[in-house]
Amino acid sequence: MGKLGEILSHPDELIPLLRMARDARKASRLPADPDLAFCYGILNDVSRSFAIVIQQLPNPLRDAICVFYLVLRGLDTVEDDMALDVSFKVDQLRSFHEKIYNKGFTMSCGYNHYKRLMAKFNIVVDVFLKLEDVYQKVIADITRRMGCGMSEFIEKEVLTVQDYDLYCHYVAGLVGIGLSQLFAACGLESPSVREEEGLANHMGLFLQKTNIIRDYLEDIMEEPAPRMFWPREIWGQYGTSLECFKDPANRKQAVQCLNHMITDALRHLPSCLQYMRQLRNLLVFRFCAIPQIMAIGTLALCYNNGKVFEGVVKMRRGQTAKVFQTCNDMGDVYRWFIYFLEIMEAKVRSAVSADDPSLATMRTEVATSLGHCRAALVQWRAAQPGSALALIRDWTLLAVSGSYFYYVWRLGGPGPESLPELLRPYAWVLEEHEEVQRAVSVVLLVLVFALVVSERRKV
Secondary structure, X not given: OHHHHHHHHXXXXXXXXXXXXXXXXXXXXXXXXXXXXXXXXXXXXXXXXXXXXXXXXXXXXXXXXXXHHHHHHHHHHHHHOOOOOHHHHHHHHHHHXXXXXXXXXXXXXXXXXHHHHHHXXXXXXXXXXXXXXHHHHHHHHHHHHHHHHHHHOOOOOOOOHHHHHHHHHHHHHHHHHHHHHHHHHOXXXXXXXXXXXXXXXXXXXXXXXXXXXHOHHHHHOOOOOOOOOOOHHHHXXXXXXXXXHXXXXXXXXXXXXXXXXXXXXXXXXXXXXXXXXXXXXXXXXXXXXXXXXXXXXHHHHHOOOHHHHOOOOOOOHHHHHHHHHOOOOHHHHHHHHHHHHHHHHHHHHHOOOOOOOOHHHHHHHHHHXXXXXXXXHHHHHHHOOOOHHHHHHHHHHHHHHHHHHHHHOOOOOOOHXXXXXXXXXXXXXXXXXXXXXXXXXXXHHHHHHHHHHHHHHHO
């Protein structure tokens, strides 16, 4: 009853789930070109949700970002493989940006789908070499900067929050910077987007910190040795080691450390919102905004939640589907951020222990972010022109569904005479299968009403 129970308890998520399933099927349709087919096929294997949003992008940007993602995923696979000799790994990370120009380049490393990616990396190289030169330069430059940055942390412990920010810059902030350059290079976004490296960096840091926080248990259990990036400056206030947080006896300290980590992540929100506000292309906007909403949603679930130390905490699939289907402008972003920030606010107000060291800072962060998003949403609504066509559509839907309900239930009296004279010859249609039609009329009226209310709330 797990998934069925979720749908029954959240019926508004059924249609988004069906639409997301449709989008996933579209994403699984591979191009005719065999090399591109491999790239998009392996993309589906290593990141299904990312594959959906990337497939919605127009070409040539779509292929460039697909290759960009796979090249960086290959680099990340080298970094993550703890079985590789350290000196060999450092050399591979620093030279990886050169290897992507070498036809036939492959490596034996990684696990599961990542092992297959590296074994057939020559195909990714072939597609990379077919991209326009402007895209190749961006991908190679970001790969170089990321590889050199990763090599710094192969044997270096993340001690301070400054170290933490630097590591996240190397592995995610640079991704945001590279994507901004690709958006501008293809002409879908203004050249000024390329210049906002600071804002793009915050976009990456927010996503990466969310992943690092959420994946505590998976990372600490990694074999042959864990690689953890929670900064000692934070976790050292709550325990003698990161491993001690697995012990249920230390759950209070573990949760307080978790709360501190999430509080730190929220400081990137203002810059993330500022970055998204400058985007003009709808498809690029969705590509950037959906992961940000997923991140704030994940943090809202993880905050003050000891289950992070027992397993994976993630959003309901139906809720994820709603995000995918209702993220088309900054109004949607503000509404989702407000929704998840209010969840955090409720926890801060009544669920978090009064002696939690980061509580006061978190209360300020949440209140500030909520105030900003609420004010921005009001301004955004005021700037949107009212749509007469949308209003006519909504009233027409309500009138038709309401009239159907009115006549099927004979609220105007029994018999054909209750119908307008024009419709009386067709009274027999309403009299056949009357009970079924009554049920249909109720469902139809409720659905139309819910749809209209939802659309009106956006205006």
